[in-house]
Amino acid sequence: MSDPVLAPAVPFLDLQAQFGAVRDDVFAAIHRVVESQHFILGPEVEALERSIAELTQAQFAIGVSSGTDALLVALMGLHIGQGDEVLTTPFSFFATAGCVARLGARPVFVDIDPRTFNIDPARLEAAITPKTRAIIPVHLYGQTAEMDPIVQLAGKHNLAVLEDAAQAIGAQYHGRGAGSLGTAAALSFFPTKNLGAFGDGGMVLTNDAALAARITMLRNHGFQPKYHSQIVGGNFRLDALQAAVLRAKFPHLNTWNEARREHAAFYQQAFSRAGVAAGDPLIPTAHGEIVLPLESPDCRHVYHQFVIRVAAARRDELRKTLAGQQIGTEVYYPLPLHTQHCFADLGYHRGDFPESERAAAETVALPIYAELAPEQQQRVVTAIAQFLKQK
Numbered sequence: 001m002s003d004p005v006l007a008p009a010v011p012f013l014d015l016q017a018q019f020g021a022v023r024d025d026v027f028a029a030i031h032r033v034v035e036s037q038h039f040i041l042g043p044e045v046e047a048l049e050r051s052i053a054e055l056t057q058a059q060f061a062i063g064v065s066s067g068t069d070a071l072l073v074a075l076m077g078l079h080i081g082q083g084d085e086v087l088t089t090p091f092s093f094f095a096t097a098g099c100v101a102r103l104g105a106r107p108v109f110v111d112i113d114p115r116t117f118n119i120d121p122a123r124l125e126a127a128i129t130p131k132t133r134a135i136i137p138v139h140l141y142g143q144t145a146e147m148d149p150i151v152q153l154a155g156k157h158n159l160a161v162l163e164d165a166a167q168a169i170g171a172q173y174h175g176r177g178a179g180s181l182g183t184a185a186a187l188s189f190f191p192t193k194n195l196g197a198f199g200d201g202g203m204v205l206t207n208d209a210a211l212a213a214r215i216t217m218l219r220n221h222g223f224q225p226k227y228h229s230q231i232v233g234g235n236f237r238l239d240a241l242q243a244a245v246l247r248a249k250f251p252h253l254n255t256w257n258e259a260r261r262e263h264a265a266f267y268q269q270a271f272s273r274a275g276v277a278a279g280d281p282l283i284p285t286a287h288g289e290i291v292l293p294l295e296s297p298d299c300r301h302v303y304h305q306f307v308i309r310v311a312a313a314r315r316d317e318l319r320k321t322l323a324g325q326q327i328g329t330e331v332y333y334p335l336p337l338h339t340q341h342c343f344a345d346l347g348y349h350r351g352d353f354p355e356s357e358r359a360a361a362e363t364v365a366l367p368i369y370a371e372l373a374p375e376q377q378q379r380v381v382t383a384i385a386q387f388l389k390q391k
Contacts, residue, residue, distance in 0.1 A: 010367050010376045012328025013192055017371035018256075022249055029244035036240075041220075044243040049203070051250050052187070055170065056179035058205035060212035063238030064219050067166040067188025068095040070202035071136075072102060073236045074184045077204075077215040078160045080105050080133055087127050088136040088164075089119040090337040090348075091356040096138055096164050097337045106346065108132070109338050111353040115281045115294045117141060117307070117363075120355075121149040125157075134160040139168035139178050141332070141365075142194070142260075142304035143296060147173050147181045154182075162186065165205075169195050170257045172300035179205040184215075189246055194260070194304055195253050197242040259370035260303040266377050267306060267366065268292055274385040285309045285362050288388050305332060306368040310388075312361035319364060321387050327380055330365045 019026070033044060045063045053061040064070050080086060082104035088096055090109040097107035110127050113120040117140045124135065135154055137145035147163075154161045161182030165171070169187055171178040179185035189201035206212050214231070217224050222233035272278075277289035285291055291309035295301045310318055319329050336356040338348035350357065366380055 007325070007379060008376070009326035010328060010372075010379055012330055012365075012367050013369055014371060015191060015196070018369070021371075022252060025248040026245055029248040030241060033240050033244045039240050040237050042240050044240040044247065045238050048238075048243040048247050048250070051247065052169075052203055053205070055253075056177040056185075056205055058177070058180040058185070059207045060205065060209065062204045062206075062212060062215050062219060063243060064202045064204060064236040065238060066200040067186055067190060067202040068099060069219075069234075069236045070166075070186035070188065070204045071095055071099040071162070071164060073215055073218050073234070074162050074186055074204045074206075075099055075103055075105075075134070076218050076233070077211050078134060078162065078184065080160075083131060084133040085129060085131040086134045086136060087119075087124060087132060089138050089140075089356070090339075090353050091117060091333065091359055092138045092140060092164065092337065093166070093333065094337065094340070095166075096136055097343070100136070101343070105133070106131075107337070107343070109348065109353055109356075111355045112359065113146070114355045114359065116143060116146075116296060117359055118143065118145040119150075121146050121153065124150065124153055128157055128159075132157065132159060134162055134183075136162045136164055137182075138164040138166075139171060141293070141307055142168050142171055142302040143293075144168060144171050144173040144178050144181070144299055146296070151182060160184070163205075166190075166202075167193065167304040168302060169193070170253055170300070171302045174298050180207065183208065184211060189242065194257060194302055195246060195249055198245050199239075199242055201238055201242040201246065203238075256370040257302045259372075260368055261301065263368050263370075263372050263377060264293065264295075264301070264303045264306055266374060267368075267381065270378060270381040271385070274381055276381075276385050276388060279309065281309065284358060285311050287311050287314065290384070290388065291362075303368050305330075305365045307332065307363050307365045309359075309362040310364060312358070315362060315364060318384065318387055322380075322383055325379075325383050327383055328367055331360075331363060332365055334360055336360050
């Protein structure tokens with residue numbers, strides 16, 4: 001008796017599939033840099049900066065060594081330091097708050113809107129104190145935070161707004177590009193991002209010429225001119241090889257983002273056809289139902305992740321079941337930042353930010369990338385629908 005034939009795997013992410021579409025252009029770009037023997041900053045980085053600035057509608061783009069360093073050097077450029085407070089979300093990647101703490105400032109957390117997973121503007125003002133210097137809204141999963149009220153509040157209290165747009169390149173808010181909405185913004189080119197390098201890379205965006213000049217100095221030890229340090233900076237430079245790879249991929253970005261949006265629409269329709277019960281994001285998710293992502297009105301979500309909610313008690317069981325069928329999933333993020341051991345001295349406790357804690361317990365990210373096939377997505381939907389029908 002022959003072994004049963006397993007259905008093809010659905011990987012959570014398939015970078016090899018993407019590489020097949022850009023292989024020749026990438027190798028040509030790498031060859032160009034190798035032949036030039038110019039590996040740090042230079043023309044490749046400058047050309048990428050121009051392209052990203054045009055895409056995001058920002059006046060200035062400064063290539064740096066990672067998304068984390070983009071946040072860090074932007075905060076340095078804004079003079080954030082010892083004794084300052086920065087408002088941000090506890091439901092994000094660690095770097096969002098970690099960079100604040102590295103500068104001796106205090107991350108002050110504000111809970112999220114459960115419909116979008118982004119920081120709730122209605123909760124911000126209550127957290128402002130005389131020490132507050134900035135707000136870091138995170139455009140989580142590829143959808144912008146509700147920026148107009150955030151920017152208005154920041155103007156009222158004379159605060160900087162640093163967009164953490166690491167997951168949102170190409171996203172839009174009321175027709176304006178993510179990264180051009182606040183005082184400055186940070187992008188990440190980590191390999192798994194919608195536009196990913198072959199290693200670490202990042203960029204700072206701003207419309208402030210003086211801030212752009214300061215960050216440009218800070219990324220290279222504060223030099224102006226070379227070997228004359230006007231301020232204490234660091235080594236936050238973007239490699240030319242990474243910039244060249246990103247330039248080779250850049251012409252495909254809009255197509256890739258549109259494919260992600262089409263895949264998101266497929267999931268929405270397929271779950272509905274499968275008769276999966278739709279839960280309410282404002283209340284804990286019940287047995288047998290899921291909550292699908294909400295796209296805010298007049299926004300362009302680029303679906304860096306497609307994240308659903310399931311009942312917290314069943315989340316890990318669902319992931320195990322899907323893994324058994326060779327379907328990849330991930331959890332972003334299992335520990336809200338206020339519960340991280342390194343932030344214990346901030347004095348927060350479980351229960352302080354209930355929506356962030358509920359999101360950490362309920363969320364599951366499903367496969368979503370440009371090369372994902374409809375039959376792969378249908379496998380995901382069918383497997384989840386079958387699991388949810390189990391008692």
